[in-house]
Amino acid sequence: MNTVNVNEVIDKAKFTPFHFKVVFWCLIIILFDGYDLAINGVTLPLLMQDWGLSAVQAGMLASTALAGMMFGAMMFGTLADKIGRKKVIMICVLLFSGFTFAGGFASNPTEFGVLRFLAGLGIGGVMPNLVALTSEYAPARLRATLVTTMFSGYAVGGVMAALLGAWFTPDFGWQIMFFIAGIPLLLLPLIWKFLPESLTFLVKAQKHDNARQIMQRLDDQLSLNAQTQLALSEIKIAEPAFVSSLFKQGRTANTLLNKGFCYSNS
DSSP, X not given: OOEEEXXXXXXXXXXXXXXXXXXXXXXXXXXXXXXXXXXXXXXXXXXXXXXXXXXXXXXXXXXXXXXXXXXXXXXXXXXXXXXXXXXHHHHHHHHHHHHHHHHTTOOSHHHHHHHHHHHHHHXXXXXXXXXXXXXXXXXXXXXXXXXXXXXXXXXXXXXXXXXXXXXXXXXXXXXXXXXXXXXXXXXXXXXXXXXXXXXXXXXXXXXXXXXXXXXXXXXXXXXXOTTOEEEOXXXXXXXXOOGGGGGSTTOHHHHHHHHHHHHHTO
């Protein structure tokens, strides 16, 4: 009976079509995640005209999504450890896409604010899980590049919101921006099919058959069978984050220089 370290296999793996699929689908999801948050800036001026809102009221409406993001990030980060990142990502896509789409039917500020808060839960919850999943599957030498590439979709989504707003809102009104946000709902079956579950979660949940199938796709040279045991690298516990840590392990010079830089710019 042999034992294979999952983390070592991932770190040393070559870039394969499997890695491309992980990055691609995470990129698509985070693109619409960024789009859904950015449409506030496009639609609020139009809502102010339609509903006669003041700048303060419009700002309050915009903040509802941000409040939802805060709770979503806390809630879904914990939930992912219990039910898996893939399921949490699917739930978050359903939330941010579904409730943003429903926002196009809002008839008053109260309905709009509630829908934006619920959408914010998904917007905030999906981002850390996408970053974690991409980072987990990326080979060590490409990890920073792949995570940065995936995360760039967030900014692209914001740009897409601005461009589509300029093109479509003059003819179709602010509602069209929210209807476009429903596109990821149509992609859910494909996301479920092609996006893998976290290997760490599968191993911890004793789902070794599923984990071995994924590892075989990561490295087809691996010799795995039903008796192969899978292990995870031990997580090193970091030292407590005291202020004194800023002056340990050769950090003193950088700490003092950064402090001086901050004072010179204040």
